Amino acid sequence: xxxxxxxxxGRRVLITGGARGLGAAIAASFVAAGARVAVWDAPxxxxxxxxxxxxxxxxxxxxxxxxxxxxxxxxVRDVAQVRAALPAAVExxxxxxxxxxxxxxxxxxxxxxxxxADWDAVVDTNLHGTYHVLRESLAHLEASGRGRIVVVAAExxxxxxxGLSHYAAAAWGQIGLAKSLAHEVADQGxxxxxxxxxxxxxxxxxxxAFWAVLQAGRDGSxxxxxxxxxxxxxxxxxxxPSSTTYVDLDAxxxxxxxxxxxxxxxxxxxxIDVSAGLAATNTx
Numbered sequence: 001x002x003x004x005x006x007x008x009x010g011r012r013v014l015i016t017g018g019a020r021g022l023g024a025a026i027a028a029s030f031v032a033a034g035a036r037v038a039v040w041d042a043p044x045x046x047x048x049x050x051x052x053x054x055x056x057x058x059x060x061x062x063x064x065x066x067x068x069x070x071x072x073x074x075x076v077r078d079v080a081q082v083r084a085a086l087p088a089a090v091e092x093x094x095x096x097x098x099x100x101x102x103x104x105x106x107x108x109x110x111x112x113x114x115x116x117a118d119w120d121a122v123v124d125t126n127l128h129g130t131y132h133v134l135r136e137s138l139a140h141l142e143a144s145g146r147g148r149i150v151v152v153a154a155e156x157x158x159x160x161x162x163g164l165s166h167y168a169a170a171a172w173g174q175i176g177l178a179k180s181l182a183h184e185v186a187d188q189g190x191x192x193x194x195x196x197x198x199x200x201x202x203x204x205x206x207x208x209a210f211w212a213v214l215q216a217g218r219d220g221s222x223x224x225x226x227x228x229x230x231x232x233x234x235x236x237x238x239x240x241p242s243s244t245t246y247v248d249l250d251a252x253x254x255x256x257x258x259x260x261x262x263x264x265x266x267x268x269x270x271x272i273d274v275s276a277g278l279a280a281t282n283t284x
Contacts, residue, residue, distance in 0.1 A: 008260075009034035012093035012144075016040045016076055016133055017103030019057040021202035022152065024064070025249045026100055026256055031064055038070040038089040040103070045075055046121045048107055049207035069093075076103050076129030079136075086136050096140035098260055101130045101174075102152040108209040110220070111165045119166045126154075126170035131177060138185060147190035148260045151178045152252075155196040155275040158282050162220040163213035171196070175271060182269035191268040193259035198247040198275035199236060205246070214239075241277030248274075 013030050017023040019041035030037050039061040041053045062071045070092035074085045090096050104126045107118040130151055141147030156164050157171025175194050182192045199205060199214075208227035214235040215224040224231070233245045255272045273279035 005032065005034050007033040011035040011097050012038075012090075012095045013098040013100065014038045014040070014089055014093075014096060014133075014137065015100045015102055016074070016129070017152075018100075019053040019061045019071075021204065022197065022200060022249060022252055023100075023102035024057075024061065025253050026102060027061065028064060029253050029257065030098075031066070031069070035098075036068045036093045037065045038072070038093055039065060040072055040074040040076070040085065040089070042075040042077075042103070043073055046105065046125075047117070048105055048121065049209045050203050052105075076133055077124040079132045082132045082136050086140075090140055095144060096137060097144045097146055098148045098150075099133065099137045099141065100150045100152070100256060100260075101133055103129050103133075104152065104154065106154070106164070106167050106204055106207075106210065108163050108207065108213040110163055114166065122166040123170045123173075126167070127173040127177070130174050134177070134181065138188075138190070141190050142185070142188040145189060147185070147188065149178070149181070149190065149192040150256050150259045151175075151192070151194045152256075153178075153194050153196050155198045155273060155278060158196055158271075158273065158275075158279070161213075162216060162218060178271075179269050186265055186268060189265070191259070191262060191265050193267055193269065194271040195252060195255045195259065196271060196273045196275065197252040197255075198240070198278055200249055200252065201246040202249075236276075239278070240275075241280050244276050247276050 013035045015027050018027045018039035043054045070089050072085050074081050153174035154171040156168040160168045178194045211227040211232035214232040236245050252274045255274050
């Protein structure tokens with residue numbers, strides 16, 4: 001994002017999953033561009049293959065957004081928490097112009113072996129959480145007169161992926177939700193788009209179960225002796241037409257910025273892939 005400190009001066013932005021990783025990078029870019037930013041994140045509460053944000057990450061977010069910003073621990077799976085937390089965020093910012101839904105989690109297992117807890121954690125957070133936040137935010141975005149929504153949905157939702165059926169299903173649902181909402185809110189002046197990032201080097205990638213899925217190949221047929229980060233990263237390089245390992249976080253942030261900065265509705269309903277070239281395998 002352009003680091004001009006006045007580019008988004010006065011814009012009020014809510015970012016879910018904003019305490020670390022991609023969400024934190026998006027938050028930092030908006031703060032640097034002059035926006036007033038609210039960050040939501042949910043410390044703990046789920047057993048995944050990697051740790052979730054904690055108190056230290058929320059404290060860092062508070063320092064980032066400063067006294068004109070707002071930080072709260074909100075589990076977007078729980079619509080009651082979303083409803084209770086939104087008025088405080090809107091009051092702290094003085095309104096709401098932009099919502100970035102970046103809250104997301106991932107586990108890895110084949111559909112035949114996946115636990116209900118793993119399915120629920122991913123689908124409830126990534127898809128249901130997005131719906132909860134957007135539904136409760138729409139009235140505030142309409143009042144803004146310049147509402148912008150960006151949904152971050154995993155690139156697996158564009159093609160499916162071995163060992164990630166729940167992750168792909170949630171992302172596919174997020175894309176369908178966003179495209180449908182784009183029809184419903186256009187007459188309110190709200191533009192809505194989707195950014196689909198590939199694998200980024202964040203805490204989410206530090207998961208042996210995910211390494212094993214990558215090592216197994218597109219169809220799971222490659223033999224592996226055990227999860228290995230180096231082998232997983234090699235598999236990413238082989239898979240990506242760009243021959244790079246991870247998608248650049250800054251490239252994803254720039255894609256978010258494209259959708260927010262568009263002055264009209266010409267790009268509403270758009271999906272932007274930032275996937276180190278995997279978009280070349282999409283059939284649509």
